[in-house]
Amino acid sequence: MNPQPKSITASSAGGLRSGRDFLESLNDGRQVFLDGELVKDVTKHPSLARTAHTLAGLFDLAAEPGLRDRMTFTSPKTGQPVLRAYQIPKTTEDLRARRLFSEVWAEATFGLMGRTPDHVASFFCGYAAVPEVFKAGGAQFAANVVNFYEKMRDNHLYASYAIVPPQIDRSKPAHKQADPTLYAGIVAEKDGGIVLKGAQQLATGGLYSDYIYLSCIHPLQPGDENYANGVMIPANAPGLKLYPRRPFGAVASNSLDYPLSGRFDEPDCFVVLDNVFVPWENVFIHRNIDVCRDQWWKTPAHAYGNCQAQTRYTVKLRFMIGLAKRINELSGNDSNPAVQVQMGELASLVSIIENMLLSQEVTASVDSNGVLWPSKTALYSIMALQSELNARMLEIIRELSGAAMITLPSSAADFENAEMNADIERYMQSGAADAKARVAVMRMAWDFIGSEFGSRQQQYEKFYGGASFLVKQNMFRNYDFKRATGLVEKALTLPAF
Numbered sequence: 443m444n445p446q447p448k449s450i451t452a453s454s455a456g457g458l459r460s461g462r463d464f465l466e467s468l469n470d471g472r473q474v475f476l477d478g479e480l481v482k483d484v485t486k487h488p489s490l491a492r493t494a495h496t497l498a499g500l501f502d503l504a505a506e507p508g509l510r511d512r513m514t515f516t517s518p519k520t521g522q523p524v525l526r527a528y529q530i531p532k533t534t535e536d537l538r539a540r541r542l543f544s545e546v547w548a549e550a551t552f553g554l555m556g557r558t559p560d561h562v563a564s565f566f567c568g569y570a571a572v573p574e575v576f577k578a579g580g581a582q583f584a585a586n587v588v589n590f591y592e593k594m595r596d597n598h599l600y601a602s603y604a605i606v607p608p609q610i611d612r613s614k615p616a617h618k619q620a621d622p623t624l625y626a627g628i629v630a631e632k633d634g635g636i637v638l639k640g641a642q643q644l645a646t647g648g649l650y651s652d653y654i655y656l657s658c659i660h661p662l663q664p665g666d667e668n669y670a671n672g673v674m675i676p677a678n679a680p681g682l683k684l685y686p687r688r689p690f691g692a693v694a695s696n697s698l699d700y701p702l703s704g705r706f707d708e709p710d711c712f713v714v715l716d717n718v719f720v721p722w723e724n725v726f727i728h729r730n731i732d733v734c735r736d737q738w739w740k741t742p743a744h745a746y747g748n749c750q751a752q753t754r755y756t757v758k759l760r761f762m763i764g765l766a767k768r769i770n771e772l773s774g775n776d777s778n779p780a781v782q783v784q785m786g787e788l789a790s791l792v793s794i795i796e797n798m799l800l801s802q803e804v805t806a807s808v809d810s811n812g813v814l815w816p817s818k819t820a821l822y823s824i825m826a827l828q829s830e831l832n833a834r835m836l837e838i839i840r841e842l843s844g845a846a847m848i849t850l851p852s853s854a855a856d857f858e859n860a861e862m863n864a865d866i867e868r869y870m871q872s873g874a875a876d877a878k879a880r881v882a883v884m885r886m887a888w889d890f891i892g893s894e895f896g897s898r899q900q901q902y903e904k905f906y907g908g909a910s911f912l913v914k915q916n917m918f919r920n921y922d923f924k925r926a927t928g929l930v931e932k933a934l935t936l937p938a939f
């Protein structure tokens with residue numbers, strides 16, 4: 443039997459999970475490979491510890507008594523407070539309440555962490571809201587997914603996910619890869635469950651989560667059945683290996699030079715399954731290409747998960763435009779009309795995205811089960827363009843900042859050298875602030891845009907919801923073209939004159 447995550451329920455946080463409980467649960471034998479070694483404890487590793495503590499802070503924030511209404515709702519099963527991220531929305535008010543929950547966590551991390559526990563929680567809300575989709579593969583799978591959702595909800599669990607096959611050879615389907623066990627798939631079935639082997643990308647935050655949801659959002663075709671699964675795997679399951687990319691926390695020597703990468707670096711983990719056993723109760727989709735596809739589009743899972751993602755993104759954009767404003771204030775350009783035009787464009791883009799988030803609530807619809815679905819066109823229109831819009835917004839800030847993010851001391855240590863400090867204080871000051879205050883803002887802007895951390899952020903915004911050509915296809919599937927062509931028909935049948 444697979445080991446279960448340790449100490450996942452909290453007593454010290456009013457029934458919720460405390461940051462301490464979370465940190466303690468991470469030292470559970472999970473296999474994280476970094477810099478040529480197996481990491482002993484992710485909460486103590488110099489490159490990984492700070493983000494672990496940032497996440498612990500989110501659990502503590504959710505447990506604050508003053509935020510009880512905003513952050514929790516009552517579990518219908520236990521009567522205990524549980525995270526609102528696990529609330530299945532039935533009304534617009536419920537969806538708004540979910541947004542307000544996620545906003546608290548996003549503001550605590552300035553929108554820089556995409557896979558906080560509310561992300562995959564939102565997917566599981568969507569699955570549990572429409573379990574009939576899973577029933578198409580067998581009644582037990584619908585029961586399994588609802589049971590697992592309830593377990594996650596009632597134990598305040600944190601799941602991440604890996605739902606894209608590795609980029610080995612995109613010209614061939616899963617079953618025609620050079621070796622059929624390259625993509626994560628079933629290699630054996632036993633009485634108690636299934637055995638998986640292969641790799642899957644890219645569990646952001648995976649090394650901090652309790653579970654990894656392994657499934658596939660990539661289109662599959664007949665012959666790919668072994669890869670058409672949906673399973674939950676404990677992060678410490680025997681045979682599960684996590685390979686994070688190079689963490690940026692490693693170079694973050696101090697908080698002045700690395701104010702963001704030192705705190706909010708969320709490692710993206712390549713997932714390798716070396717004959718991982720998954721008991722049947724953790725299996726929701728089993729060798730079923732239709733259900734594997736339908737989980738994303740015939741349940742509100744993808745919409746809930748990405749509604750959370752857009753809530754996070756909106757907070758990040760507010761932070762971003764705040765940085766741009768401070769750059770202009772410090773350079774003395776804030777009242778320059780040409781700069782105001784650029785800032786007006788930036789504010790327009792941010793406002794469009796902010797308002798499309800609200801539009802997901804306003805134009806939501808209720809299905810025959812009484813479950814509320816956020817508006818897919820409001821959601822996907824922004825996601826489809828995010829790749830271009832995000833790049834455009836960053837370009838405006840680069841344009842506005844000139845060399846402001848570059849003409850800075852080499853490091854915080856320069857302030858400690860009397861001779862250097864005198865020059866820095868004299869020449870790197872701003873008309874609006876002393877040198878230290880100016881440097882703090884410019885360093886933060888660089889960490890946001892230009893550092894390795896900032897660059898990964900842009901790649902994340904481009905790809906977290908899938909490649910943009912795929913999101914544009916979602917938009918194509920969901921837009922009401924009938925209404926549009928109806929207008930054309932009407933115009934064509936106007937009385938002749």
Ligand SMILES: Cc1cc2nc3c(=O)[nH]c(=O)nc-3n(C[C@H](O)[C@H](O)[C@H](O)COP(=O)(O)OP(=O)(O)OC[C@H]3O[C@@H](n4cnc5c(N)ncnc54)[C@H](O)[C@@H]3O)c2cc1C
Pocket residue numbers: 557602603604605606607608609612643644645646647710898901902905906907908909910911
């Ligand atoms: C920072 C980061 C974090 C991520 N976090 C997660 C996560 O937490 N969980 C997870 O499961 N995944 C995650 N992902 C993975 C993400 O889901 C994938 O990167 C994304 O789905 C794109 O797939 P791919 O990288 O395999 O690119 P590919 O599918 O190989 O596409 C790459 C590019 O090839 C071109 N292309 C390929 N096929 C076509 C086509 N048919 N038409 C037009 N152009 C085409 C496009 O330009 C496309 O952008 C993350 C990715 C990044 C970059």
